Structure formats: C-alpha cells, structure tokens
Amino acid sequence: MEYIQDQKFYHIQILRPDLRQWNIGETIFIGDTKNPFLGYYDTCQFYESDNISDPDKIILLTNVLGEYIQFVRETVFEEVRQKHFPQLPSRQRCLWLIPDTQKFPEALNFWLNKLITQGQQYRILRLNCSGKLHYANQNFLSRHTGNFNLFREKAFKYWSGFDTDKDRADIECLFEGFVTVESILSSTIHT
Template identity: 30%
Template sequence: MQIIKNEEYLHIQRKHGLGSYDWSVGDKFEVGSSNNDFFKFFEDVNKSINNDMAGISYNVTDVAGIMLLFLNNGVKLTEFDFYHYDSEKSIQELLGTLNHYVRLVRELMFEEVRSSHFPDHPSRQRGIWVIPNTLDSLEYWKKELGQGRLFKLKLSGKIHKANQEYLQINTNGLSYWREKAFHYWNEEPGLSVEQEECIFEGQVEVLEELEYFPDNPNTKGTEESESKSRTDQKTV
C-alpha cells in the first residue's frame, strides 16, 4: 500500500445499470466512505428464476430440483408451466448463480483478511479501481473491459496494487481464499505485470476524457467486469 499525492491514473468506466455514468472534466469527489458499486451489486442483485406473468420469484436451487425431476421422470409441475425445461439454459442458470456466490465468498474473505491484518489498505468494498497510466496496462484492460469511457484522473490518497490472478474463481474452501487473500494484500507479484489492478481510496479529480477505442468493442464482460467498480464508479 502506498500514499500518493496528485498522481495520474486512468479509469475505464462502463455503463451497466449500476451507479452513475455522468463524470465531467473538473469533477472532484472522495472515494472510500461507503460501499462501492461493485459490492452493492452483491447486496442488491438476487439470483432467482422469475415467473413474470404471476409476479413470483423462485430460488435457483429449487428450480434446479424441479428440472432434475423432469430429467429423471419427465414430470412438469403445473406451478412451473412457465419454465423452459431446457437443459442447456438450466446449466447456464446454475453456472451464473454459482459464479455469483463464489465471488461473494471471495470478497467477504478478502475483506476479512484485509480488515484483520491490513487495516490501512484500501478496501475492495469501498475503493475505486484505476489503471496505471502506461500503454501496456491500458492495452490489457481494454481487452478485458471492452466498451466504455476512458478518463485520466488525479489522485491523492492511498492505493493498493496487486495482481488479479489471485482473484480467479475457484470452488475450494475458505482456507484457499484466505491464502489467496494474504498473497493479494501482501502485493506478491503474479505472472504478468499488465494484470496488476489498483484499488484507490481518497480524493479524485477528473482531468480529462480521452479517446477510447477498445480492442474488443463488442465485449459484454463477465458479471464481475460488469459490476466491478473499476468499470463504473461515482462518488461513494
């Protein structure tokens, strides 16, 4: 973790239905006093299967049981006549739900380790993600994030730099995530410097909006890149 003053970083901001998308050159604000859009995503988004006509939502695990009954016995319950009963779609629903809650477990464990052992570091739940003002870093994150708006920021506060490879999704237990969290907060290097991500808390000034031509303009991004606050963050 470092304390920086009036240093320039980049930020790729994407619009995805959470938070604000109205930065202007000259804006000044502080980041770090409340949860960011990334963590609010876990607070606000429910994973469910919806019967829109009846206005009823069902737990994904319950619907998976209904789907398993159908696959084993060919039975379709009347209450679930709205459901598609498509095996591939069901797997996609389960995969999306699994990824969502594995990420939540990861974030809770990373925050537990940070608050207990690295309390001075900026929090992944409250900070903003920024990119070092280098061509290599920008090229890497352009490929990862796709469309958006690119801003140059002036930052004064505390910043943590770590390699995102310690964040890769895995269904191992809490001890696994605890170990990865220590690697992450200790700023242990990964295999690629370009994959370094930076979390910042402090004063932000929007200096400039830059021309932005992503390498993958049609990239939709994962749930994580859609929600992560490096891609869309306003005053927090």
C-alpha cells in the same frame, strides 16, 4: 501501500443507467461507500426455482454459482484485509486505477478485455489522484470451489503485495482518496 498526491492515473468507467457518470473538473471522494462492483450484490436478482431440468436454467444457475463464489472470495479477502492489513484500501470501497506508465496501452487493453463485455459502453477517464494506493497481483483472485483457507492464503499474498511488479500490465491498483476528472480519453462501445 503508498500515499500519493496529485498523480495521474486512468480509470475505466462502465456506463450503466444505474451509475452516475463523472464530469470533467468534478472531484469525488472514494472510500466511504461500496463501489459498484460490490454494490451489485445488494440489488441483483437471482433466479428462484426448484426445477432445474431445463438446460437454460442450468446455464443460468451455473452463472449464479459463479457469482456466489466471487462473493465468497470478496468476503474472505475483506476479512483478511480488516484483520491483517486495515490500512490498505478496501476492494469493497476502492476505485481501480491504471497507472500512467509506458505500459499504459498494454494495461488498458488487458483491463478492457477482462472487464468489458461485448456491446458494453465505457469511458476512459484521466484522473488526478491524492490518497492511498495499493498494488496487488490480480492472479490471486482466481475463483475456485476449494476451502476458505485457500482463499485466505491467496488473500494474504494479495494484500501483502507478494509477487507484485508495478510495471506489469495486469497489476491491480486499488485507490481510496480524492480524484478529479481531468479529461475523457474515449467513450465507446466494446466490440
């Protein structure tokens, strides 16, 4: 974990009607409330039915199962963080950042392809950040239907920074603290 003061990072802000857009010059504290990634599970609507013979329902239920597996993973990762790494930013309350390095164009492309679906609107924000930061290998986040101990093992490696190279384009950068929006680099629809 690092403590940073007035360092530049980038953030992909997904534009949805239920999320407030940040403005240039605005300062926001990150870390007190659930972020939109985890907050989604508090309000999502899943399909309820005992009849799964319709192929469309099977596809829908497969997607729902994927969401539940992801929720389990996030719950186990938070359990491990709280028990062994409580000083690190929580995935449930953090802001994900992209470092301002030579790899920025490659990293931005990686995260846009991973996070943004076709037709989804987003903005790329340049932020001035002061707070705590954790770099982690996102490859430990793969979904699986194995036992919880496998999730715990991956979580321990994730939080310990195992196999983490800050110069990789696919590195996760979790942040809690103050951000000030310096500029909006672009605002677009993903095609």
